Every structure is written in structure tokens, then in C-alpha cells.
Amino acid sequence: MIEKATPYSYMGSEQDLIEYAPVLGIMKKKFPSYIKHAEEAQRFSRRFAREEIAPRALEVDRKCSEDPNYLDWDFFHKAMEEHLPTSFIPEKLGGRGWSALDMFVFTEEGCAACFGLLAVIAFSMFGFSCATVEYEPAVVLRFIKHMVSEEKEGRPVFFAWAITEPSGGTDAEHPAAMRTMRPSIEARKVEGGYILNGTKCFITNGNLAQFVVVNAPLDRSRPLETDTTFMLPATSPGFSVGKVEVKCGQKACPTAELLFDDVFVPAENLWSLEGEGMQHTQEILSVTRGGVGTATIGLARGAVERTVKYASERKVRGHRLIDEGWVQFALADLMMDILNLRHAWVDFALAIDFYHAMKLMRNPVADMALRITPKSVLMSDKLEELAGMGLVSSMVGGLKKKLVTEEIIENCIRHGSALKAAGADLAMRATSSCCDVVGLEGMKRQYGIEKCFRDAKVTQIFEGTNQLNRLDVFEREVGYEF
Ligand SMILES: Cc1cc2nc3c(=O)[nH]c(=O)nc-3n(C[C@H](O)[C@H](O)[C@H](O)COP(=O)(O)OP(=O)(O)OC[C@H]3O[C@@H](n4cnc5c(N)ncnc54)[C@H](O)[C@@H]3O)c2cc1C
Numbered sequence: 026m027i028e029k030a031t032p033y034s035y036m037g038s039e040q041d042l043i044e045y046a047p048v049l050g051i052m053k054k055k056f057p058s059y060i061k062h063a064e065e066a067q068r069f070s071r072r073f074a075r076e077e078i079a080p081r082a083l084e085v086d087r088k089c090s091e092d093p094n095y096l097d098w099d100f101f102h103k104a105m106e107e108h109l110p111t112s113f114i115p116e117k118l119g120g121r122g123w124s125a126l127d128m129f130v131f132t133e134e135g136c137a138a139c140f141g142l143l144a145v146i147a148f149s150m151f152g153f154s155c156a157t158v159e160y161e162p163a164v165v166l167r168f169i170k171h172m173v174s175e176e177k178e179g180r181p182v183f184f185a186w187a188i189t190e191p192s193g194g195t196d197a198e199h200p201a202a203m204r205t206m207r208p209s210i211e212a213r214k215v216e217g218g219y220i221l222n223g224t225k226c227f228i229t230n231g232n233l234a235q236f237v238v239v240n241a242p243l244d245r246s247r248p249l250e251t252d253t254t255f256m257l258p259a260t261s262p263g264f265s266v267g268k269v270e271v272k273c274g275q276k277a278c279p280t281a282e283l284l285f286d287d288v289f290v291p292a293e294n295l296w297s298l299e300g301e302g303m304q305h306t307q308e309i310l311s312v313t314r315g316g317v318g319t320a321t322i323g324l325a326r327g328a329v330e331r332t333v334k335y336a337s338e339r340k341v342r343g344h345r346l347i348d349e350g351w352v353q354f355a356l357a358d359l360m361m362d363i364l365n366l367r368h369a370w371v372d373f374a375l376a377i378d379f380y381h382a383m384k385l386m387r388n389p390v391a392d393m394a395l396r397i398t399p400k401s402v403l404m405s406d407k408l409e410e411l412a413g414m415g416l417v418s419s420m421v422g423g424l425k426k427k428l429v430t431e432e433i434i435e436n437c438i439r440h441g442s443a444l445k446a447a448g449a450d451l452a453m454r455a456t457s458s459c460c461d462v463v464g465l466e467g468m469k470r471q472y473g474i475e476k477c478f479r480d481a482k483v484t485q486i487f488e489g490t491n492q493l494n495r496l497d498v499f500e501r502e503v504g505y506e507f
Pocket residue numbers: 185186187188189190191192193194195196198199202226227228229230272275280483486487488489490491492493496
């Protein structure tokens with residue numbers, strides 16, 4: 026007889042971060058406030074998942090099946106009240122001051138309740154992370170101030186990151202593939218800026234975004250050498266949203282086509298150097314693939330938790346379904362893989378905090394500067410002006426290049442791609458296996474297991490298909506000349 030409910034359940038409220046990943050217990054001795062913050066993030070995430078995400082998941086999925094434009098605004102406002110869209114902004118500037126570890130804890134807990142609803146919040150940050158990648162300090166400060174002040178007024182700020190083309194999403198994420206790609210979009214250099222023409226597709230939150238970060242080549246016949254990243258407000262003349270996709274899963278988070286018809290982008294909205302768009306893309310992927318991998322593990326866990334609950338209540342042959350040995354073996358197989366991959370995401374989150382981009386926040390000088398500078402100065406126009414001066418900007422840019430080297434980016438793509446592909450495959454296998462366990466009766470919508478199955482399929486396709494993620498691992502393990 027199974028006495029204990031699933032210990033790592035978003036339905037539970039107890040804190041167990043150290044039990045969850047024992048290495049964090051060792052870390053706690055050296056970095057007590059860092060780990061305590063993550064424990065607090067876990068307590069908060071479980072409550073938010075239980076009270077705000079789980080009760081809405083099926084209803085939102087149903088409404089989005091009828092209308093792909095539907096968005097649960099009440100949910101998003103709840104997320105804003107908790108400062109979730111600005112969670113990575115330091116507390117002193119109005120955010121939650123979350124580390125990558127905090128964010129990944131939230132991702133696993135939230136995705137166990139509903140991948141789609143979590144994605145609306147998490148993916149809106151993608152575009153902002155595009156700004157931080159360039160470490161253009163004035164731009165980062167301007168966006169932080171805008172996001173925090175809009176959030177205070179209850180007005181959401183969405184970003185979209187548009188790299189996928191109708192001609193192929195894989196090509197837009199892989200240097201060798203991009204070399205032979207024929208993009209539909211092109212940017213033409215004109216006086217004072219650039220003119221964009223073309224189409225992007227399958228863009229998360231594309232129909233909601235106020236700001237769109239978009240990659241386009243300056244010369245279609247040399248896409249890799251001329252690929253460049255731009256930022257444009259969605260109010261730019263000539264920009265419009267095409268169709269919003271009807272997807273099999275992750276319906277709560279919309280995906281849209283974006284149309285560019287002679288859209289002027291001023292030169293100051295260039296978000297990579299000309300021809301360095303692919304490097305920009307790779308640097309973002311070196312962080313986000315690990316995040317998506319974490320989300321897939323949450324999704325697999327959510328399916329297993331729902332199956333344990335169903336199988337504990339369902340009677341077969343005069344006993345509970347969960348008392349069948351084959352059911353216990355099937356679920357144990359999945360639990361083993363979830364436990365193992367959880368260590369991989371914890372490791373990846375620590376790497377982002379101590380080895381990749383977020384290590385700047387752990388730098389004692391930066392930490393002290395943030396601590397002693399009054400908030401009024403940090404949020405002032407004067408500081409933004411100062412940050413925009415060539416010397417300051419190139420100093421920060423230089424520091425960033427030293428901190429986040431190409432080697433770090435390559436290594437994190439290798440580990441992040443492995444985590445993403447293994448996690449998405451696990452989510453697909455877990456949800457399929459859970460459907461086998463519960464049978465047709467358990468696959469009724471009300472149990473949420475078939476929704477997990479639909480959500481899982483999408484994870485094998487986005488953030489680079491699992492084939493591309495495998496290729497990225499192979500090339501970094503074995504070496505490959507382009
Ligand atoms: C829910 C969802 C959200 C998304 N959000 C975004 C977003 O916010 N921003 C964005 O830019 N994109 C987004 N995408 C698009 C996503 O990144 C692409 O679907 C993905 O990159 C695959 O591209 P594709 O669908 O065009 O497939 P294709 O690139 O056409 O690939 C088709 C098949 O060929 C294989 N293949 C292609 N090229 C190669 C190669 N060189 N080597 C080996 N195999 C190859 C692929 O693995 C796949 O099996 C989203 C997609 C979905 C479903």
C-alpha cells in the first residue's frame with residue numbers, strides 16, 4: 026500500500042529544496058542567502074501553482090481551443106501583482122531579484138501545473154533577455170524602468186523574439202544551415218536606420234508584444250554573414266500581426282505570424298552589430314535551452330503526479346490501480362528519469378548564476394554598487410544618460426565579453442541542448458506512458474493527463490527541434506568543421 030502522497034507535488038506546500046537536490050544543501054553552507062532565496066522561491070512557486078495556475082489550466086485550454094486569441098488576463102494580472110514578469114530585475118529596482126536558480130525552481134513548479142500558462146509569463150522575458158545580452162547599459166536601464174513602472178500601473182509589457190521564418194526555423198538557429206538558407210525577410214540600410222520587409226512565423230506572444238526583437242539579413246544571398254538583430258516597437262508603421270496559430274498543445278500561450286511591410290527601424294534600435302545576429306541568437310539559446318529543458322521536466326512531473334492521484338482512486342480487479350506491480354514499475358521508470366534530469370537542471374541553473382551571464386550579479390563590486398547607490402539615482406534619467414555615453418557603454422561591453430566568453434557560450438549550448446532534448450523526449454515518453462496507465466477513462470479532459478500529452482509534443486519542436494538540439498550536442502562533443 027502506498028501511504029505517502031507524491032512528495033514533490035505542486036499540490037503540496039512543504040519546502041524540500043534540499044531533499045529535491047542534495048547538492049544545494051552543500052551550497053547552503055557556502056552561500057546561505059542564495060539558497061534561502063531559492064527555498065523561498067520554491068514555497069512561493071508551489072502556492073502560486075496550486076492557487077493560480079492549476080485551477081485555471083483546463084478551462085483556459087478549452088477556451089483557447091475555441092479562440093486561439095483568448096488570453097486569461099486575470100491570470101496575467103495576478104502574475105504582475107506578484108512581480109513575476111519582472112522577477113529577474115533586482116528587488117531594489119522593483120523586481121523580485123530572482124537568480125537563475127529561483128527562476129528554474131519556479132519553472133519546474135509552474136509547468137507541473139500548466140506548461141502553457143507558465144509559458145505566457147516566462148516567454149515574455151525572452152525579448153528582454155535579448156537586450157541584456159548586448160549589455161548596452163542605457164537600453165537595459167530604460168527597459169527596466171519601463172517594465173517596472175508599467176507593472177506598477179497594472180499595464181503588462183510583452184516582448185517577442187522572432188527568428189523563425191516560413192522558410193525554416195532550424196536554419197535560423199544553426200550557423201551551417203543558415204549559410205544555405207533563403208530567408209523571406211530582409212533589412213535594407215537607409216539613411217538613419219533600416220527598412221525591414223518579410224515575414225516571421227510561430228512567434229510566442231507575437232500578437233501581444235509591444236516590443237519585437239527580430240533577426241534579418243542585410244543581404245538575402247549571404248544570410249549568415251549579414252544576419253542582424255533589431256528591436257522595434259509593435260506600433261511601428263508597416264508592422265502587423267498575421268494569423269494566430271491553432272496548436273495541439275500549450276494553447277494558453279499564443280503563437281503568431283508577424284508581417285513586416287517597409288518597417289523603418291532607427292539605427293539606435295540595432296541590437297547586435299551588423300552581421301552578428303547569429304552570435305546574438307546563440308548566446309540567448311545558451312541560456313534559454315536549459316530553461317526550456319527545466320520546463321519539460323516540470324511537465325513530465327505534472328503528468329506523473331496526476332497519474333498517481335488517478336491510479337490511487339481508480340479500482341481495477343477489486344483493488345486500486347496503483348497497487349498493480351506493472352503500474353508501479355511504469356511510474357518508477359518515469360520518476361527515476363525525472364530525478365536524474367532534475368540534477369541536470371539544477372547544475373545548469375548554477376552554471377548560469379556562477380559561470381554565465383548572471384555571474385555579474387554575484388560580482389562583489391557590482392553587488393556593492395547596487396547596494397550603496399540610492400534607488401533614486403539608479404532610476405534617474407541622468408544615470409541612463411551616463412550609461413549611454415560611448416566610454417561607459419564600451420567599458421561595460423568589454424567587461425561583458427571578458428565575463429561571458431565564447432567558450433562559456435559554447436559549453437552552455439552543449440549542456441542546455443542536451444537538457445532540452447532529453448527533457449522534451451522524457452516529457453513525451455512520460456505523458457504517453459501515463460496515458461497507457463490510466464486508459465481511456467483516465468484520458469478524459471477533466472483529469473488533465475491528455476492535456477499534458479498534447480503540451481509535451483510541442484516541446485520536441487520549439488527552441489530548436491530535438492533533432493537540431495542533438496546536432497548541437499554532437500558537434501560540440503565530436504567537433505565539426507563548417
Ligand atoms: C509553440 C511554439 C512556440 C514557438 N515560439 C517561437 C518564438 O517565440 N520565436 C521563434 O523565432 N520561433 C518560435 N517557434 C518556432 C520554432 O522554433 C520552430 O518551429 C523550430 O525551430 C523548427 O522550425 P520549423 O518548424 O520551421 O521546422 P524546419 O526547420 O522546417 O524543420 C523540419 C524538419 O527538418 C529537420 N531539419 C531541418 N533542418 C535540419 C538540419 N540542418 N539538420 C537536421 N535536421 C534538420 C527538423 O529537425 C525537422 O524535423 C515556436 C514554435 C512553436 C511550436
